[in-house]
Amino acid sequence: MAESWWKEAVVYQVYPSSFKDTNNDGWGDIKGIISKLDYVKELAIDILWVSPMYKSPRADMGYDISDYKAIDPIYGTNEDVDHLAAELKKRGMKLMMDLVVNHTSEQHAWFLESRSSRTNPKRSWYIWKDPKRYQDGKPQPPNNWSQILGEANSAWTYDEKTGQYYLSLFTPEQPDLNWENPDVRAAVHDVMKYWLNKGACGYRMDVINLISKDQRFPDAEPVLGPDRKYHPGGKYYVNGPRMHDFLQEIKHNVLEQYGAITVGEMPGVRDVDEIIRTVKSGTGELNMIFIFDVVNIDNVPGSVRMTLHHWSIKDLRSIVGKWQRVMIERDGWNSVFIENHDNPRSVSRYTDDSDEYRTYGATLLALMQTTLNGTLYVYQGEELGMRNFPKSWDPLRDYKDIEAINFWKKSLDLYGNDPEELARQRKVLERKARDHSRTPMQWNAGPNAGFADEGVKPWMRVNDDYQEVNAEKQLSDDSESLSVWQFWQRGLANRKQHKDVFTYGDFELVGPESEEVLAYARTGKKSGKWLIVLNFSGKEVSWNIPQGLEVEGWMAGNYTKGMPDKSLKGSITLHPWEGILGKCVG
Numbered sequence: 001m002a003e004s005w006w007k008e009a010v011v012y013q014v015y016p017s018s019f020k021d022t023n024n025d026g027w028g029d030i031k032g033i034i035s036k037l038d039y040v041k042e043l044a045i046d047i048l049w050v051s052p053m054y055k056s057p058r059a060d061m062g063y064d065i066s067d068y069k070a071i072d073p074i075y076g077t078n079e080d081v082d083h084l085a086a087e088l089k090k091r092g093m094k095l096m097m098d099l100v101v102n103h104t105s106e107q108h109a110w111f112l113e114s115r116s117s118r119t120n121p122k123r124s125w126y127i128w129k130d131p132k133r134y135q136d137g138k139p140q141p142p143n144n145w146s147q148i149l150g151e152a153n154s155a156w157t158y159d160e161k162t163g164q165y166y167l168s169l170f171t172p173e174q175p176d177l178n179w180e181n182p183d184v185r186a187a188v189h190d191v192m193k194y195w196l197n198k199g200a201c202g203y204r205m206d207v208i209n210l211i212s213k214d215q216r217f218p219d220a221e222p223v224l225g226p227d228r229k230y231h232p233g234g235k236y237y238v239n240g241p242r243m244h245d246f247l248q249e250i251k252h253n254v255l256e257q258y259g260a261i262t263v264g265e266m267p268g269v270r271d272v273d274e275i276i277r278t279v280k281s282g283t284g285e286l287n288m289i290f291i292f293d294v295v296n297i298d299n300v301p302g303s304v305r306m307t308l309h310h311w312s313i314k315d316l317r318s319i320v321g322k323w324q325r326v327m328i329e330r331d332g333w334n335s336v337f338i339e340n341h342d343n344p345r346s347v348s349r350y351t352d353d354s355d356e357y358r359t360y361g362a363t364l365l366a367l368m369q370t371t372l373n374g375t376l377y378v379y380q381g382e383e384l385g386m387r388n389f390p391k392s393w394d395p396l397r398d399y400k401d402i403e404a405i406n407f408w409k410k411s412l413d414l415y416g417n418d419p420e421e422l423a424r425q426r427k428v429l430e431r432k433a434r435d436h437s438r439t440p441m442q443w444n445a446g447p448n449a450g451f452a453d454e455g456v457k458p459w460m461r462v463n464d465d466y467q468e469v470n471a472e473k474q475l476s477d478d479s480e481s482l483s484v485w486q487f488w489q490r491g492l493a494n495r496k497q498h499k500d501v502f503t504y505g506d507f508e509l510v511g512p513e514s515e516e517v518l519a520y521a522r523t524g525k526k527s528g529k530w531l532i533v534l535n536f537s538g539k540e541v542s543w544n545i546p547q548g549l550e551v552e553g554w555m556a557g558n559y560t561k562g563m564p565d566k567s568l569k570g571s572i573t574l575h576p577w578e579g580i581l582g583k584c585v586g
Helices: 030-035 037-042 078-090 109-114 182-197 243-258 272-279 313-329 346-350 358-370 402-415 419-432 471-475 484-497
Strands: 010-014 047-050 067-071 094-099 133-135 138-140 150-154 156-159 164-167 200-205 261-265 288-290 375-379 506-509 517-524 528-535 541-544 551-557 571-574 579-584
Touching (some): 030 037, 030 078, 067 078, 067 182, 078 094, 182 200, 272 288, 313 506, 313 517, 346 358, 358 375, 358 484, 358 528, 358 579, 375 484, 402 419, 471 484, 528 541, 528 571
Parallel strands (some): 010 047, 010 375, 261 288
Antiparallel strands (some): 156 164, 517 528, 528 579, 541 571, 551 579
């Protein structure tokens, strides 16, 4: 397996609106990011990925871009980005930007021209279609595709002035670009070069597998039921017919010239051959993609994200084992992540976020991630074990995300007279809303958790638990066990010290399937074999070390700062949410 700097890198994702406010407007900003670079560096981070900070009306929190080459004034200036890149470089870190080019904002100059008339030269920069028909004198969308961030709505938006619909897969404020037009592709290449020339090391590429649409634009199958008017049309735009052509063009015209790192957000793709085609060493278009199997584990299969489905440790074991082996055997590369701005907090989702077990649950997840093959991504606050906000928060007042707003509006419309079903929908919101990961970063126990000065109203409410869960407290923690932050720091140091094992080593699942325990071994050319045992349950369990696997010593665990006192053979007892790391003989 060839070694590369980007394979060994640890990436830290910053959601700029919620990271650190320095000008007292209630919004995080670039100067706030710069002020916390020493904190990021101390954790052992190599790359800082900043979610979109370009000029935007923020209908979808910056993923609706109105100017790709300008920073939104709420975050700062282009010169601030230059300063950020320079300060990162001083500390031996790099800057990764977010590339959002499946769609623009409806306020982008390109779209303003496109919608001005049917004959405008930029009309073909977007996807315009005539109404499929008229019903009671009203135009009907070209097909039945549903909106991704609000499946009760059409993915098409009608423009009264020109009498046509434009495709807007996410929201009406985010019209899809027409990648069939070579002028669009050339404009995207130009944008990418602009930020690479300013010091970016590469891109996280937002929903990049949606850029090629089936040009027939057929109706979707009615998977949401006969009572629904609109249905997910992903079959006709997820990894569409020309996606690889477009990505190869980006690779040859842009990426290879800069040696840039790339990670593709590619929701909805599950075909192994298709994924390997994208990330295979040498021939693939991208270094890696985000595979969503783990973060989709609690979705109802075949349905939309805002659903709840029971999952088991066996499901997690199957997913982890599958993708670790696939990438090793087929010369691809993994990204390792379980948290980002589009998902709830991982400690609340996969473990127990109660005061009693939050630290153990968060460190269990940290041990898993720091010992898996792939480039590791850490989301702001994950290193603190930040959790979902309380169920008591008001959906109409405290939730800010467009997906959550649309979901709750739909729920009220459909189930306003059915308290039992509405309560079930409320549970989905409380468990799955993207808002949970977007609350302000909890720096200290002071006003606004240190995100903004006292007297400032943050754009989003600070989680109620900030006085107990914050960075200042965890960095100085001197209790018998490590804080979540300290555990992450130690785990990242161990990962880098033994990169032959945890970055490049072999992987094998260990022991039989279990209802509670995920166990696997990693083997490196220099550092030998290591055993990881994770108790994904809130109870004490016994686990048998398989015959033929000889543990030399238990080197680390999440219940003690030192070496865990466990048997080296036979049966071992694991506390609730306990994870241990052992060095094996040979």
